[in-house]
Amino acid sequence: MEAQDKKRLLETIKARYSVRTYENKPIEKAVLEKLSSFLDANTQGPFGNKVRFRIVDASQAAVSELKKYGSYGLIKGAQVFMAGTVVKGEKDMEDYGYCMEKNVLMATSLGLGTVWLGGMLNRSTFAAKMDASENEVIPAITPIGYPADKRSMLDRFVRTASGGKNRKAFGELFFDGNTFASLDKAVCGKYAEVLEAVRWAPSASNKQPWRIVKEKNTNNYHFYMSEHSTNSMMKDIRIQNNDMGIAMSHFELAARELGLEGSWQVEKPGMEAGKLIYIVSWKG
Numbered sequence: 548m549e550a551q552d553k554k555r556l557l558e559t560i561k562a563r564y565s566v567r568t569y570e571n572k573p574i575e576k577a578v579l580e581k582l583s584s585f586l587d588a589n590t591q592g593p594f595g596n597k598v599r600f601r602i603v604d605a606s607q608a609a610v611s612e613l614k615k616y617g618s619y620g621l622i623k624g625a626q627v628f629m630a631g632t633v634v635k636g637e638k639d640m641e642d643y644g645y646c647m648e649k650n651v652l653m654a655t656s657l658g659l660g661t662v663w664l665g666g667m668l669n670r671s672t673f674a675a676k677m678d679a680s681e682n683e684v685i686p687a688i689t690p691i692g693y694p695a696d697k698r699s700m701l702d703r704f705v706r707t708a709s710g711g712k713n714r715k716a717f718g719e720l721f722f723d724g725n726t727f728a729s730l731d732k733a734v735c736g737k738y739a740e741v742l743e744a745v746r747w748a749p750s751a752s753n754k755q756p757w758r759i760v761k762e763k764n765t766n767n768y769h770f771y772m773s774e775h776s777t778n779s780m781m782k783d784i785r786i787q788n789n790d791m792g793i794a795m796s797h798f799e800l801a802a803r804e805l806g807l808e809g810s811w812q813v814e815k816p817g818m819e820a821g822k823l824i825y826i827v828s829w830k831g
């Protein structure tokens with residue numbers, strides 16, 4: 548996120564919210580060009596899976612078709628989308644979520660609204676527009692546009708029903724040495740702010756599936772997933788793994804902005820985790 552100056556990213560993370568009601572106003576050409584340039588350079592996640600993104604201007608016929616399916620019927624006023632594909636592979640969902648959230652934050656910094664759409668999404672419409680191959684999948688998309696001053700009644704209802712304003716407490720998500728001892732911000736130093744950035748990450752139905760364990764006396768953080776039944780609704784699409792990639796994106800971007808060096812590694816932390824699923828570690 549080179550385009551954002553110091554501290555700007557952390558402010559962007561907290562400022563972003565799910566926008567379902569958009570102004571009937573075209574996106575400025577300069578804004579689209581800047582966003583397109585960012586998308587073109589965002590081609591690979593930390594696990595090495597290839598992703599590609601495109602700004603899609605849906606025709607009126609395509610919009611009408613989309614409204615028959617799933618989440619899109621809740622969206623008002625948007626006809627431009629950010630869509631993407633990832634090549635099927637190990638940790639493909641994590642890579643997609645990681646990269647797509649970078650796009651979302653860039654769009655937010657440019658004054659555009661977004662909302663993650665996965666779940667019941669008519670992917671065939673976007674697969675055609677993306678020229679997707681058989682070994683590529685589209686985990687999620689987002690409309691982009693200028694947020695309307697006034698949300699629709701349905702928009703307000705969905706936001707309230709999904710608990711979009713709510714976040715789990717720090718101690719429910721982050722742990723010290725194992726997955727049973729809540730983490731105290733006081734022992735985290737600058738990483739307390741990094742973890743707060745993760746706490747504000749969006750997730751499907753606001754499930755917040757990430758659980759992060761700080762290794763004692765280090766700056767190593769181990770990422771685990773608390774899996775819910777909704778994770779395996781669709782073939783090849785694992786929404787909560789996508790959410791884990793979003794959390795990784797927030798963690799890394801915030802750490803870089805605060806001058807904290809580190810890298811992603813897959814290892815066996817050797818700690819008791821119960822039913823949680825290990826994903827990756829940040830080695831600080």
